[in-house]
Amino acid sequence: MSGTRDPSLRAAVRGIGLLGPGLVDWSLGQALLRDPTGWAVAPTVLAAPALLPPAERRRAGAIVKLSMAVADQACTQAGVDPHTLATVFTASSGDAANCHALCEALASAERAVSPTRFTNSVHNAAAGYWHIATTSRAPSSSLCAHDASFGAGLLEALTQSIALGRAVLLVAGDVPYPEPLQGVRPLPDAFGAALLLDATPGAPSLATLTLALSAAPASGCGHAGLDALRAGVPAARCLPLLQALARGGPAALVLDYLDGLSLDVRLEPPHARP
Known part of the structure; x- marks a missing residue:
């Protein structure tokens, strides 16, 4: 119908980061995603973030290490200065080990909570460490939507890029809890991904x-x-x-989101962008 507004959101994908079981980074992982017959489960290895100053590096938990690793990959691939980037961090779990330690402390007779652990208990800790490392004062949002956290983050990052007219870095990650929380909320291993999304006209693109x-x-x-x-x-x-991004070319797929609601995604190679 004439005059009907397009309800879809559109942006260029400029950079990608990946870290998970048997997927050490996007550069090596994309070949395994194209042809999964060569993929095998192996524990996710989390390294201390070289971008952080020594004091913050020592305090960085698993979710910070994971998030910073994939964020750095996406920015490096895109060749952008992370100092300038708005960010959306999304996670269902946050700093799982820190949550466990705080619960232990509160269940003890002393009920004494470490100031450092309290600082890292907030859900935007990973975003905070990233912006400290990159000396960025750009806008940042941190989200949690339980199992729908990636979908919520993708919607938020696309909306912000379109509304603000700037590139937005989406960082998604989850890490397992220690027991006994792991028995209630079982996560098999750490997994993280990052997408640098840019809705500005003429933005460089790996895909739209x-x-x-x-x-x-x-x-x-x-x-x-x-x-x-x-x-x-x-x-x-x-x-x-x-x-689909690893395989290149046009693609149509559906991502998990909320109960009864999913996300329809279409990818176009750079030359096909309207």
Whole structure:
């Protein structure tokens, strides 16, 4: 109908980061996502973030290490200065080990909480460490939507990029809890991904991503192991999208979101961008 507004969101994907079981980074992981027959489960290795000053590096928990690793990959691939980037960090778990330690402290006779642990208990700790490391004063949002956290982050980052007319770095990550919380909220391993999204006209592009709400069932990865990882870690709900980006070319897929609601995603190669 004439005059009907397009409800979809559109932006260029300029950079990608990846870290998870058997997926050490985007550069090596994209080949395994293109052809999952060569992928095998291996524990996610989290390194101390070289970008952080020594004091902050010592305090950085698993979620900070994971988030900073994938964020740095996406920025490096895109060749952008992270000092200038607005960010959206999304996680269902936050700093899981710190949460466990705080619960232990509060259950003890002394009930004494370490100031450092209290500082790292906030959900935007990973974002804070990233902006400290990059000396960035750009806007930052931190989200949590339980199993829908990746979808919520993707919607937020796209909306911000369109509304603000600037590139936005989306960082999604989850890490397992120690027991006994792990028994209640089991996550098999750490997984993180980052997308640098840019809705400004003429932005450099690896692909153009168009997003709309849907009620269709979510797409799978076509591989039992990757689908188990996708189902087991909320941040890994992005795997079908990363798989399509790794394969290149046009693609249409559906991502998990809320109950009864999913995200319809379409990818176009750079030359096909309107």
